[in-house]
Amino acid sequence: MRPLRPPAPSPATVAVTGVEFGWGSAGKLSAVLGALRRPGDRAPLRFVGLGSALGRPLLAAHDVDAWYDLPAGDGLRPAVEELTRTHRPRAALVVLDGRVATALEAAGVPTVFVDSLPFLWTEGDRAGLPLDATAYCAQRCPELPPECGDVLASARSLRWVEAIVGAVPGARADRPGARPWRRALVSLGGLRAPGLADWTAYPRAVVPAALRALAAHGVREARLAGNLPAGLLARLTADVPPALRVTAGPLPHAAFLAELARCDVLVTSPGLTTLLEAGTLRVPAVCLPPQNVSQILNARFHTRAVGADVRAGWPADVLREDEALALRAKGEEHALELVYGAVAGAARSGGTVSGALEAALGAALRRAGGVTDWGALAAAVGTGGAAQVAGVVREIVRRGPRPCPPASASPGT
Template sequence: MSSDLTAHSDNHLSQSGPATVALVGAEFGWGSSGKLSAVLSALRERPAPPLRFVGLASGLGRPLLAEHAVDAWHDLPDDPGRLAPAVREFVRSQGVRAAVVVLDGAAAAALLAAGVPTVFVDSLPFLWSEGDRAALPLDATVYCAQKSVELPPECLDVLADARALRWVEAVIAGPRAPEPAPAGARRSTGRPYRRALVSLGGLRAPKLGDPGHYPSLVVPAALEALAAHGVEEVHIAGNLPADLAGRLVDASIAPPRTTTGALGHGAFLERLADSDVLLTSPGLTTLLEAGGLRVPTVCLPPQNLSQIFNGRYHSQALGAPLRVLWPKDVLVEDGALALRSEGEDNALELIYDSIGRAAVGDDHRAVRTALRDGVLAALHRSTGVDDWGALTTTIGTGGAAQVADALLGVLSTPEPS
């Protein structure tokens, strides 16, 4: 992000033109932008007044939204003390009528303070405790919390104070919005896996030191396990640096046709739908999208706090241990979870430091070997799963439409005179 609010377009519309809606996604991974993409697709499918979209921040996820008509993207200052005046100027100059914000509590609070009705999308409500309360925009015009397999009591205590809480289903989209597969449908029908997709997200999180630590351990282990399982073709996608992805592919252990490269949201969903199996760092949006497409999915080791929950919920819903754990001398998950009562950042610090030490330590090869064995074992166990849509079915798939309806409801409310 830049030090000043800067626009990447000078396209301004008068107040008599389409209603201007601001879009904001958290600068953490690609899940937020995937949700914004799903909401924009849902808006296209409903009768709505003319709308103009402008993006705020979301630098990491902008490429995923390239297929949508976003008039301009604006950066925000790095200095938190300058956030509020920068947002006020953005609202004034762009004539912002409403906003949809995914997981960026600070941006949502600044928009609300600037008088903008704001729909806040919280896809990780199970994560919060009293230590996170101050970071959540509980006074959002509509607070859309995504349903979950489980909701710990500490998160419910916090969300009980949301002014306009609305529980929504999974905020996801599929390629060309396919008809959902029937419950209980089995994707693989017993055939061996030949085409795999490996997806890594969350590698540009604000407080993450070296984004190469996690993939340097996990990618070689995953590729070796896939080759041992008989996979012939694999693509590595996600927000890891392009030069790093190529360096991590060892032709002596990888499947014969291994490619790398980031994919836009639509292209990712199409590639996912065409894959026999997905190996992914357990971001919730990706797990739900894979479930909607009934693609067999194995969770790679978690790289942040929410992914511990996501991997557990995924295995619980599918009735099989489908996630790969870190060796206990790298990270004990319960130790990280115990720190969340003090706020998410405390747990993240432990997780990031643990992975970093493993990546540069003398025993990093032993860690890779343990992860390879864990991936291979999970792949074998995956053949016994009957319903790959169980997690998605539990949560539902109508969240994007529900968020779109919340926005349209906000826009239908007359502006104060």
């Protein structure tokens, strides 16, 4: 008689969430979730999603049991406590949302916090960072200013990880700079950032100029990726030269990576995840003007790594980047206020700024033709971060559940 097999273990629950700011957090969640899904795994996991409304469309291919919206303000902690009692997560994976990470830890859930922007923080940001998280995974960066290092040194369990990028098709050799580029991917990321009064300002300011510059450079097909409604899209493409065929729409993460692998050149708002994914595939990547503070630094990292100025920045009378960076000392939100105001002004100005951006992007595309190593930024920071973070999550799951703290007392008790 054959011995009976032991019953398969019940899946351990992991809560996952990403900050409601752009799509970088969703890309990183997707990469780590992919690394946590191992065929034939003897320790299966189930996932419950919290918040992340902006990024959920990008995560559609992942098997998340349920998504729960989270309230803002004082209602966050009670909501997290209730979800913890219902689902009893063994661990949590949080990308860049310090408030949710803190609430999960307070509810007794060991939390892996992923910080992909460690080079951005100053003393003004300390209060919003979950420095007491069970594991604080900071993504390696080309340089770390001293003021950022002082903040991160306070993390209870700091772990440096390589760049967190999704599983992409096999990397290819760099293409010769003289080769004509005919197929472009234009990426705007997720546009509905919190605190941004008019999220349409950035695409209105940059997309028409970008498409005209690509057409002038000989590109014949452009895929515009971003959460743009059809009505706005029609306005943005109204004056596209007939020789350029434009298709548009948001892409789930795997579909975005596939489109990236097929294109000849990427023109992108300088989100770090997108630049690193392009570098992993050695796709030529040219930066649109920054739409937030971290993108100023991301574009500079990318430019220094590839050895050419492949940025199309804002005209100086729209935004002086160093002024925005100086405001970081008071906290990121102060610098964001300046950048958002500049972007709104650029959208209102119409033709003058648009013409300047078209010329700047054309020049950046020409300089990009001479780059010989598009993988330099990804090579500098490594690309194994998704597996490394997944390993930390599994390590915490194996430890077993932590006793749940009592529910928060209601006001007045």
